Amino acid sequence: MDEEAQAQQALKEMFRRDRAEVAAHPPRKPRLRDSSRTLAWVVGIVVFVVVLLPVTFIVVYPRFGPVDTMNSFCQAEEDGEYASAYALLSKGAQQRVSLADFTNESRTVTLVSCSVSGGIPFIFNQTQATLDVDYSLLSDGAGMTENGTMSFVHESGGWRVDSTSLVII
Helix, strand or coil, rough: HHHHHHHHCCCCCHHHHHHHHHHHHCCCCCCHHHHHHHHHHHHHHHHHHHHHHHHHHHHHHHHHHHHHHHHHHHHHCCCCCCCHHHECHHHHHHHCCCCHHHHHHHHCCCCEEECCCCCCCCCCCCCEEEEEEEEEECCCCCCEEEEEEEEEEEEECCCEEEEEEECCC
């Protein structure tokens, strides 16, 4: 055999070896299952963010408006900022009691804290709400707890205290 024939024979042998190796170890095809699972997660997250999150915000957030107002009102009372607490009263409540009378009444019975006791009502597109409240009070140096209610109205773009079971309003 001459050199050219040997070279051709060597090339054929290499070609056969390469084909045998490819047959023994075929290249992997991409797994569609993994990419479809990832796509499903991405679509799920996008649906949650675009659709469910705004709906949740619209339905759930208004429930906390009266609670936020109650907390602000009680904090102002506790801190002795009676004008700030008075500003959280509804127009009707402010017509029933003056700032001076409100301040005098607030000083006789010190509101230490208040908290929702009966759960938060479902408020959707409503203008009134009532919360069951546990009041912690100081009167003549003695501490006491009283159960009562606070009524709220939605006016001027926010929730306002309309009445309480305390003597203040």
